[in-house]
Amino acid sequence: MSELLRGGPDALVKATEELDRVVGRERLVTEGDIPNLPYIEAIVKETTRLHPVTPLLSPRISREDASVDSYDIPAGTLVFANVWAIGRDPAVWGPGTMPTSSGRRGSSGAAWT
Numbered sequence: 001m002s003e004l005l006r007g008g009p010d011a012l013v014k015a016t017e018e019l020d021r022v023v024g025r026e027r028l029v030t031e032g033d034i035p036n037l038p039y040i041e042a043i044v045k046e047t048t049r050l051h052p053v054t055p056l057l058s059p060r061i062s063r064e065d066a067s068v069d070s071y072d073i074p075a076g077t078l079v080f081a082n083v084w085a086i087g088r089d090p091a092v093w094g095p096g097t098m099p100t101s102s103g104r105r106g107s108s109g110a111a112w113t
Contacts, residue, residue, distance in 0.1 A: 059079065060078075063075060
């Protein structure tokens with residue numbers, strides 16, 4: 001998350017201002033505050049997209065023959081979903097969505113500034 005907050009010059013300032021405005025400095029954040037913290041929620045979601053808790057989901061066994069893109073998967077095949085790769089796939093997220101890219105979201109946190 002700190003990677004995303006360092007990405008844009010105003011990212012940390014904007015997150016801090018949102019937190020101060022919604023929660024203040026006299027109490028801790030509660031679950032009820034989350035709907036009122038869209039900027040911080042976006043930072044958390046982007047963090048989990050780029051850095052999932054586990055890179056691979058639990059393995060599954062295909063129940064029937066299937067085709068995914070150019071891959072044929074026979075029934076009974078052990079299949080893993082690579083969440084890390086999906087979260088960084090420009091075909092899914094569009095060009096310029098990686099922390100090192102040069103598009104609209106070229107630097108981490110730039111999308112939220």
